[in-house]
Amino acid sequence: MGLNHAAKGLDEYGDSSDPMGTFDKAGSRPLCHNAPYLYRLGWSRPINEVPGVGNGEYGNLTAENFTSTTNHLQLTIPAAGTADDSMVVIDLGSLNKEAGA
Numbered sequence: 001m002g003l004n005h006a007a008k009g010l011d012e013y014g015d016s017s018d019p020m021g022t023f024d025k026a027g028s029r030p031l032c033h034n035a036p037y038l039y040r041l042g043w044s045r046p047i048n049e050v051p052g053v054g055n056g057e058y059g060n061l062t063a064e065n066f067t068s069t070t071n072h073l074q075l076t077i078p079a080a081g082t083a084d085d086s087m088v089v090i091d092l093g094s095l096n097k098e099a100g101a
Contacts, residue, residue, distance in 0.1 A: 051078065
């Protein structure tokens with residue numbers, strides 16, 4: 001599938017919550033890939049205001065979502081196994097969602 005190991009810090013296999021890491025530390029708990037891997041594989045996308053309707057624009061956050069007057073959001077993120085739109089992307093390096101912003 002083209003995934004790298006699930007690292008944590010300098011430990012190449014350090015994410016024990018992901019099967020691409022040292023998942024034996026998780027014991028018998030079921031595991032799924034972390035959000036970036038799910039997104040990369042096309043198995044997950046950012047959440048929508050109406051679940052299942054939209055292109056994930058509600059869960060694609062940029063610096064414009066966090067200002068001195070509005071610095072918090074309340075989002076409901078479903079479990080990855082229950083919906084395709086089940087993650088939030090936070091890109092504070094972009095001012096807004098416009099191309100090149």
